[in-house]
Structures are given as C-alpha cells and as structure tokens.
Amino acid sequence: MTTFKALPFIGAGLNRVDGPRKVSGRAPYSSDFSALGQAHAALVRSTVAAGRITAIDTAAAESAPGMVRVFSHLNVPPLVRGPMTPLGASPPAPMQDDRVLHHGQHVALVVAETREQAEAAAALVRVEYAAADPVLDPDDPRAVTVDNPWGLDSERGDLTAGLAAAHVTIEAEYATSDNTNNPLGLFATLAEWEDDGLTVHDATQWPSMVQETLAVVFGLPEESVRVLSPFVGGGFGAGLRAWPHVILAAMAARELGRPVKLVLTRPQMFTAVGHRPKGVQRVRLGASADGRLLALEHRSRSLLAVEDDDYEPFAAGSAVAYACPNVRTQDQQVRVNIPAPVSMRAPAEAQGNFALESAMDELALALRMDPLDLRLRNYAGTHPGLGLPWSGKALRECYTVGAERFGWSRRPAEPRTSRDGHWLVGQGMAGVSYPWYQAPCSARATMAADGRATVSSAAIDIGTGTYTVMTQLSAELLGLPPERVRFDLGDSDLPKAPQAGGSGLTGALGSAVHDACARLLGAVLDLVRDDPRSPLCGSDPADVVATGGRIQRDDDPERGETYTAILGRHGLPDLSAEGSSTPADPHDLGMAPAGAFGAHFAEVRVDEDLGLIRVARVVSVIDGGRILNEKTATSQIIGGVIGGIGMALFEETVTDPDTGRIANATLGDYLVPVHADIPDIDVTFVGEPDRMNPIGTKGVGEVGLVGVAAAVANAVHHATGVRVRSLPITLDALL
C-alpha cells in the first residue's frame, strides 16, 4: 500500500472533527447521560485514615425523603477484586470489610430518587470508628517499604570508581509534592443492568480494561459488559483504573434492579481517582573537568497506598538520559495510609526529570559550564544501556533549534545579573528523554457502498485528538477525503484497544488502523482480482494507490475505479476488515525503541522583594516522530507545558500530617494555572518518522510536561541565585 508513503512528516492541522460538537454542548460526557428510572447515588467517606468501622447508623438516612437504600460493608455482597493489569493490581474491591485504609475511603453509598436527596441523606449517615494511628510518614518504622517495585533498578559500570575519578561531584536531594490529576470533568458512572448484561457509561481512559474488570468482579462473560465513553472530560491518568466507585455504582444498580448514576464531587476527585505521589530523590553526579559525566546515581523514595499498586519508577529514566559509563538507579515505594496514587500525566518521568535536570544545572554551575553545553557533551547518541542505535532521536536538534528560537546564547552565565525594575530575570532549560511505550491494539475498517468509511476501536479521546488524527490517518490510508471517514471509539464493544496513556495510544492505534485499512484495501482488491470487468483486475496491493475515493494503478492512474463501483457491482452493502498491532521487539529490530525527546527553555521573572514568580515565556522543541496533526499535537505540547508550569509553581495536594485528611481538596485551594499565568508558548517539532511502528509516531501526550519544572527551577536559580529543590516553588522559598 503506497499511500502511506505520502504521509507528510507533519500532518495538516485539520480542525478537530469533534470540535463542532464540543463547542455546541452536544458532546456527551459520562455525567451527561441519564437512564429511565435511574436513582442517584452519593458517597460517604471515612473521616479517619486507619482503623475499623465499629458502627454505621443509617436510621436518619434511611428515613430521609426519597431514600432508596444505604449500602455499606454490612450489606454489600461479596465482590471479587479486579484482574491484574499492565499497570499493576486492580484496586481492592470496595466495602468488603470494616477496615479503613485511608482518609476519604468510601464507607457507604447512599442511593435516593434525586441527586439532592442522595447528597442530603449521605450527610445523615453516622459512622463510628475504632481509629488506629495512621502511618503517614514514610519514615515511620511501621511503613512497609517496597524495593525495586517494577524491576527497573539498574546498574552499569562502577559508580564508586566513577565518583572517585570525577573532578567535580555534586549531590543533592530533591522533593516533589503530591499532585492531583483533577481533570475538569467530574468522573461519573451510570450503570444499568438488562437481561443480566451490564452497560456502564463511565469516565475512563480504557474501556476495554473497565469491561474486563467489571466482568471479573460480577462474574459475567466479557461480552455481557459494555462500557461507553464517547467523550471524557480529561483524565491525565485518573481514568486508567476501574475505581471502586465504578464497581459500587454497578453493584447498586444490580442490587436495586434499576439504573444508578454516581457523579463524584470535586473533593472526592482528590481521594477516589488517584494522584501523583510525592517523593524524595537523591542525585549524585560526577564529571571530569571538561564536563564528561563519569558517575550518575539516582535514588527515589515515593509514597504508595497500603493495598494498591502504582507505576512510579522516578529514577529509572535517568539510566538512559545521558552517555555515562557508571550509573546506578534505584526506586523505592513506601506504603502509607493515603488514597491510592495513580499515573498522572508523565508518571515518574515528571518527578525524576525534575531531580536529574536540576542536578545537571547544578553540575554545570559547579563546572562553570553552560548548561546546554553540558547536555550536548554527554549526548547519548546510542542507547546507553543496550548500546543499540535509537529508532529515532533528534534531541540534539531539540537543543539547538530551541536555543536558537529562545536566544539562549544571549543568556548571561552568572546568576542574578539581569533585571527589569524590581523583577529579576532568569533563563533555564532542561532536556527530556521520554520512554517508549506501546501495547497491543486492534481496529476495524469498514467501507460502505456509498464510499464512506467507518473505522473503529475501543480506544479513547480524552482531548488528545484521537478522533481527529485517526480520521485523518484512515482517510489518508483509504484515499478518502476526511469528511467521508468516521472514526468511532469509546465503546468496549469495538475491537480492543489499550489505554489512552503512556503516550502509547497513537502509535498502537495508528498501527492497528494502518493494518485494518491495508486489509480492507486488500479485501477490496480480492473482490476484483479475478473480475474482468474491473480495470484493477489482477492487481496486488503493492500495485495500487487509493486516492480520491478510488483505487488506481500506481503505474497507470487511469486504470482504477471507485470503492462505490466495486462494492456496487458485487452487491455488497459494505465490506469490513479487522487489523491489529503488536509492539515490535527491539532486539529483533536491532535498535533501541525511542520515545519522544524534547528540550524546554523557560524565562522567569521574580520580584526581588516579594518573591512573586512569573513565567515570561517558554520555548519547547519536541521530537515526537511523525506528527499526524500539527494543530492537535501543538495543543498537546502546550497543554503539557502548562501542566509542567502547574507542577513547578502551584500544584500541591496538602495532607494533614496527623489525620491523613487532604486539606485543600477543592479547585479554589488546589491551585492550577489560570489564563493570567500563561505566557506565549513557542512549540516546534523536529526529527523524522520513528522506525518502531509503521506510522512513525512517538506519542506527544506527556513529553510536553516533563522537564518544564526543571527548566523553571533552573531559571529561578538563574534569576535569583537561589536553588529551590522542592516543588512547587512558591514565593515563601524566595523571601
């Protein structure tokens, strides 16, 4: 199929195909769905972080107006814990016993006729606890430590020897705080049972996983569970699990024999759907006098819930970021009585990169070397661990193009040397090497007799642009104008897809779509292979191109005919083909799989008296492999950068050290950037199509966020001379 070759490196900035629905209020999110006869549920949460429930008094709630039923561990039927997933064990099944493992745990579910009645009745449920002293401090001797939780600890060369040989060494500790994903869309579940089948409208980044989980939990065949999520109000990782509230809504609907709708409140979004866990990292770097890294050690310790998993290897990425012969990375997780952490946009990488790229800046200062030069000096031209060439790496171009666009060469070397009135001005930068990730995926492509195609997969668009880029890709591959292609997703009845996460969906889904479209084209050719009436008779896929709604010979464009003509002649209303993709094995390919790379350059202004910190401008240059849609990809990077600004300057989920209660669980108290905080952000894409998958993409959902915190922290140091090693950087640290 030669059409693929015609794909440009940077695809046209087609407007989002779902844009008109989103701007008119006609894009339905899970909380927008209703079912006939539905009841409304509200959660009651624990007010202690550890202990046992000794009594639940539901009398007042049971007699409240509109009451349907109060569920708690006393009457919730036994539920099986969900299956193992690629991101770890499923969350424990809810309300199965009297134990409390964190503050804000669901301890009762109140179902009533209206939302207002359910919420009011929930406030009437009285729960008594035998509270235990919660483990909240990772240094508490009772805290369980998990060493090398993901098997990603690494060792290369001889760290001790490298440090001993170094001309300059630096060692520092960096802290990152708890952040909460806080997609703006409140997570909601509407569960409805019919003939032993379960249909769930849910806010998820992974319908196939929610389907599998609900099937296991409720003992159903998978095909009896349908999960629908045509639109999701953001996720940032929060939608990567089948959370307890989803199970509870389905359970209540089954027990009550009527649909149940549960919409989380904003405070519940802080305790029920994960967060980015805080952690402490130590980095040791050693370098020769000319700036060659001789030793790199990166150790992390981050928080984990008592009975849950979270993929968060902060330090692992440092092993491959630079060409350094002597490296050790170690990750530890510590189990404490907190709500379950979850991947949040660029999990582990965001935190780990802040430590490493801050340390690189400190090392550059110690060497009296330009921070950009230090990174170029230690550029990993081949994969430092495997020794293989990268499948694609244009990080050097990210650095040089970024430096040019930013005007890096005009940056004074000495900190605290430029000012504008009472504003101190500083510039900082950071590099990013984002890990590669891909998971198996499938898709279906259908051509209708009217020449319109439908391509589908149980994938998700959380705002990433999946609808749009897959429409574009399918149109390119099938030779149709985009308006004659519809891409369906967000439905677990469609061919299975992996999560919208790990920056891996576009590559996996795009490859599956590529395969499905190729097979569809093959199936169409099969129809005419022995058909003397067809000008394409006898043609193989390699001989043809699809364009303008027709298939034609590559060597003779006049020889061809339309899909409509072929299907019509054969009396077919439509023709379908299924396709799939599996991640390539890097060892077979003889190259190291490369994720996206990037370089961020930030300028900050710091009020010398008041400590106010303002990001004045950001330049980000990204190697994301092939960019399917320049417009949506740029939005992804901008969104990531702003998420990074949030992490750098604003975001901190504050937990009360005595009680384990989150003290700022609202959007008024948990600060995210607002319009006035955001300057112009200059985004450029460089590089070339990646070789790990047939469409050449790398995924750009997370690389934009990683590195921004370090670039900002480094810029703050450049402006003020003050090194802040703890996020978020707030004015208190600069007074």
Place this chain on the structure above:
Amino acid sequence: MRAFEYVRTSEVDDALAASERAGAAYLAGGTTQVDLMKDGVLTPERLVDITRLPLRGVLGTGSALHVGALTTMEELAADPLVTHRLPVVREALLLGASVQLRNMATIGGNLLQRTRCRYFRDPAVAACNKRAPGSGCAAVTGPARMHAVLGVSERCIALHASDLAVALVALDALVHLESARGTRTVPLTEFYLEAGTTPDLETVLAHGELITSVEIPLLAKTTRSGYLKVRDRVSYEFALVSVAAALEIADGVVRTARIGLGGVGSKPWRARAAEEVLRGAPATVASYREAADAAVTGAWTVPGTAFKVELAKRALVRQLRTVSEMSR
C-alpha cells in the same frame, strides 16, 4: 445540602420580618451562602432571597459614596466615582474573585463572606472553634499556609479573605444596618470582631439584621491610593498578603496615611500603628520600613504562616513606595 424553605420578597420590611425567626438566613449573590450550604457548614431552615430588594445602586454625594448593599462587585468597580476618587476600592474589587463571581457577589455579601479555612469548611473536621465553639482548632497543627497571623491565637487562625473590606476599613467606611427593631450605623472597623476567645462571632450583626448600604468617604483629591495583592497565581486567588494604602504627602512629609492589610488578619486589618508611625514622618523608605515593623507587631504564627510576617512587611513597604510615587 439540607432542605430549607425558600422565601422571596421585593420589600425590605418583608425580608426583615421573614428573617426574624431562628434558622432564617439571607440569600443574596449566594457565592458564600450556597457554597457553605453545599458543604454542610451552613444549614438554614429558611432562606430569604433578598436579591430583589431595592438596595442596589451607587449614589455619590459631595463627601461620600453610598452603595446599596445589593450592588454587585462588578457594578461598583465600574462606577465612575470609584474609578476617579477611590482607586484603592476599584483595584481591591477587580483583584478579587472572577468576573462571574463579581457579577453575583454583592457588596453587603462580600463584607460578610466567611473564611476560606478548609478546616472550617469541612464538617468532617471535628475541631473548629468557629464552627463548633469549644471544639478546638485543627488548623493550628495542620499545614496552614492560607491562614491569619494577626488577631489570632491557638483558638482559631482563620483568615478573613475579603479584599474589598481591607480597602474599606482603611477608608473608614460605614455600614448601615436595618432590622425589625430599627436602623443603626456602624463603622466598618468596629463591625468586625477579632477572633479572640469567640471566633464563632465574626461581626456585630444581630440575627435578622441586614446590611442595607455602605457609605464610603471619598478620598481627598490630593490623596493617592492603591491596592496591592500578593498571591501565587497572577489572578483568581485569595491573597497571601494584600495592602490597601492611601497617602497624602506634601513637601516630602506624610500628612495622612490609611493602611489596611489583607491575607493576615482574622478580620480585615486596619494597621493603625503603622499609620501612626507615618503621620508627619518623611515620605522615605526608612519611614515605610518602620511603619511595616509596627504593622506586624503582635503577629502570632504557626510554621505554615510564619513567612507572612516578612511578606506583609515587604508588601507594605512596596505599596507605600508605589503609592507615594504615583503622579497625580
């Protein structure tokens, strides 16, 4: 939200009568009232919707601005007299909340807004002397960054978060009150109560009493004024520290100084000690620094709020410099 009876009227007398009984509360913009009812902190049995009372509008006399209590923040900020004669009020208004909230929130309601303390706002927290007198204060041992350092003690460190009220206490505004028993006028500086031993009592307002208007004395034409709000975000955030300052300077000497501090007090804070220092002092940074030291005397901090003392001093010095350098 607990169920309640909703009552609406367009007459002040009716509203006052409807609010006399225990458990009744007024509803104006709703930005505090409805919010706290959802949180379960406020549980009125009857809500008296006063948004249609004829208490809306701004009237200037020669010496003062009379602001109907139901005038919205946006309306007051847009008033030409406020723009020209009370810039500190305009700035305080426009640096508060968002346009949407300012379109809803009324001047009377703004003065009565409740603290943002998340311990107060969460009934699941048992220890809150403001919400449940005698129960203690969970914020004192918590990670309290958005809390007060002046007029507070271990009993309560809740912050009064209004920006407008900070400007208005500095200007010696008056609030006109009305109840079924009659009318009275109270200086705003006496309207608020320091937390002291009774943090549950925030103002002198009696049950059923209504703010009908606010009277703001106009600044002399030779007085310069402005509002500085220090916060993490550029916009849409409560103050870490704020300063309302009005200075009349002649021949390099401060003739009059009016200073209000926000983000630091259990009530909108009038920094009288700082004003005393400035009155008759040379308009120099040295004087401003001395005033700043005086302004924070008596601060009571917890680890999370300790930075506010230094920040408040620096912000005050900055704002006094800014205002003194304004050209008229």
Place this chain on the structure above:
Amino acid sequence: MTSTPELRTASRTLAPDATEITTALVVNGEPRVVVADSRVTLLDALRDRLDLTGTKKGCDQGACGACTVLSDGHRVLSCLTLVAQCEGREVTTVEGLSRDGRPHPMQEAFVRHDAFQCGYCTPGQLMSAVALLAEGRAKTDADVREFMSGNLCRCAAHPHIVAAIREVADTGGTDARV
C-alpha cells in the same frame, strides 16, 4: 416605605422540611418552567430538568467556571445560583449561542484555533468569552487573560483560547454578540 408583600413560600410540601418551588424563566429565548426542590441549583435544573447538558459541572463550588451561563446578559456561575432565584430571568447557555443553526463566531473561532482539548470546560469558556466581548474587555491579550481567569482549563488550551477570543474581538463586530 409602602410594602406590597409578594412573599412566596412553598407551593406544596415535599417532605417535612423541604419545599418545592415553581420557577418561570426564559432559557435560550424560550419560556421554561421548573418545578423543583428549593435546593436545586440553576446548573442542575438546566442539566437534569431542562435537558440542557451543555453546561458543565466541574466543581459545584464556584471555583472552576465550567458552569458559566449568562443571566440577564451577565456571566454568572450556575452552580452557586439557586434556580428559584431565576424567576423571570433570561438565561443563555452554550446551546443558545447559535442563531438559525449557524454557530456563533466565537464557537467557530474556538474550533479553528483548537481552543480546547477534552472540551469539558469549553461551554463555560465560550460563555465567558462572549460576555467578555460585551464587557469590552477583549482589547489586549493581557486583558483577555486576566478577565478569563475564572475559567479553568486543565488540558491547558489557554494560549489558543486567548487567540480565538482576540480574533473574534478584532473581526467580529456586532456579529459576535449573543
């Protein structure tokens, strides 16, 4: 002051301490009547009772701006407004922005500039943006940023939202009104 009482209380009792209120209002140009528990907010009335789910609930606490609608032409938060307070008011939601099936220029500009990703905050951003024009506050990028700050966007489309608004402000003219 002469008083003409129009004290309105419960039309009928739902529960010992709950009241049901009948509210007549105009939504997107059409007269509508909502009979609801006194606790029901304008936001929930729009979404649950008037089948207008375009207006979104992002926090229900007046902190995110997703529920922004126009009330008598002013942008307000529908989550902190009781529907009972809206008697006689004219409410405009995102569903009411288009005219004769044609999208509002601001809606078109948002699509063109990719001024959203997940789209959840978008109805609120649009209502604020349209109000911003009417307020005369879209003259500079800085003003747009300041006066749009009550609308959070977690996907972080801020620069594109500002660009879309500025474009409409520069070219929209009277066409840009609601």
